[in-house]
Amino acid sequence: MTQRLAENVDGDFYVDSTCIDCDACRQIAPASFRDHGGQSSVYRQPRNPGEQHRAFMALVACPTASIGTVSHRNARQGVEAFPVHVVDEVYYCGFNSEASFGAWAYLIVRPRERGGNVLVDSPRFNAPLVKRIEEMGGVNLMFLSHRDDIADHAKFAAHFHCPRIMHEGDAASSRGIERVITGTGPQRIDDELLLIPTPGHTRGHQVLLYRDNVLFTGDHLAWSAERETLTAFRDVCWYSWKEQTHSMEKLLAYRFSSVLPGHGRIHLGTPDEMHDHLQRCVARMKEQK
Numbered sequence: 524m525t526q527r528l529a530e531n532v533d534g535d536f537y538v539d540s541t542c543i544d545c546d547a548c549r550q551i552a553p554a555s556f557r558d559h560g561g562q563s564s565v566y567r568q569p570r571n572p573g574e575q576h577r578a579f580m581a582l583v584a585c586p587t588a589s590i591g592t593v594s595h596r597n598a599r600q601g602v603e604a605f606p607v608h609v610v611d612e613v614y615y616c617g618f619n620s621e622a623s624f625g626a627w628a629y630l631i632v633r634p635r636e637r638g639g640n641v642l643v644d645s646p647r648f649n650a651p652l653v654k655r656i657e658e659m660g661g662v663n664l665m666f667l668s669h670r671d672d673i674a675d676h677a678k679f680a681a682h683f684h685c686p687r688i689m690h691e692g693d694a695a696s697s698r699g700i701e702r703v704i705t706g707t708g709p710q711r712i713d714d715e716l717l718l719i720p721t722p723g724h725t726r727g728h729q730v731l732l733y734r735d736n737v738l739f740t741g742d743h744l745a746w747s748a749e750r751e752t753l754t755a756f757r758d759v760c761w762y763s764w765k766e767q768t769h770s771m772e773k774l775l776a777y778r779f780s781s782v783l784p785g786h787g788r789i790h791l792g793t794p795d796e797m798h799d800h801l802q803r804c805v806a807r808m809k810e811q812k
């Protein structure tokens with residue numbers, strides 16, 4: 524039976540005991556949600572319509588439906604907020620999936636003559652979200668960063684009749700993936716999209732560089748709010764830290780100003796700033812064995 528966590532402040536919004544500590548609510552609605560140690564809770568009830576809107580977005584994005592309201596309010600405004608704009612023509616899909624431990628998925632919106640929309644990893648296959656994506660032009664291609672963040676990829680591929688790209692190192696062939704990537708060299712998908720294999724977190728991990736500006740990093744690289752710099756996750760490196768460090772070093776050859784991860788924080792900066800943070804990240808990784 525789910526229970527309202529004792530760490531929540533009194534009031535309408537609350538987090539229950541099913542929270543898996545994915546961080547989504549804290550990133551989406553930091554004015555209301557906090558980490559109290561191993562789980563999230565509401566530390567302050569929304570104080571105005573803006574904060575309430577963000578709290579409803581967090582409720583909808585939560586992969587485990589762990590956020591509720593005592594008054595059972597309609598969360599429609601949170602549902603309709605997604606996909607929400609992040610940077611350039613890139614949108615965060617919301618509707619994080621528990622099957623991906625709450626990983627974030629993104630939609631790149633492009634005209635058909637440029638190749639059409641790209642879904643980066645997979646959110647929950649949810650009817651209102653699918654309808655909204657249809658209104659935004661559908662999905663022409665799915666980029667799957669690695670095996671952990673692919674959730675409902677098969678449902679999206681079947682619905683939108685789009686091919687998926689994934690690396691053979693993460694058993695892409697056995698998953699029915701249409702475009703299986705091999706090797707460790709970068710591969711250009713089209714004028715705007717460059718796929719870069721980054722083995723380490725998993726054997727077949729890969730990142731996607733969009734317009735030489737936005738880097739979709741899966742679970743390879745993310746922004747750390749605590750350290751205020753780029754970071755990699757040593758404790759969830761499933762394949763090889765040495766390989767991941769080498770893959771990270773390879774990224775120094777590319778210019779990008781935004782990092783959009785599956786897990787960890789988004790960061791929007793400048794190419795010079797990112798390069799500097801990436802150098803520091805590589806140096807730290809080399810110190811960790």
Ligand code: SF4
Pocket residue numbers: 538541542543544545546547548549562563581584585586587588589590625
């Ligand atoms: S989004 Fe849900 S599962 Fe994730 S930290 Fe918040 S309450 Fe927990």
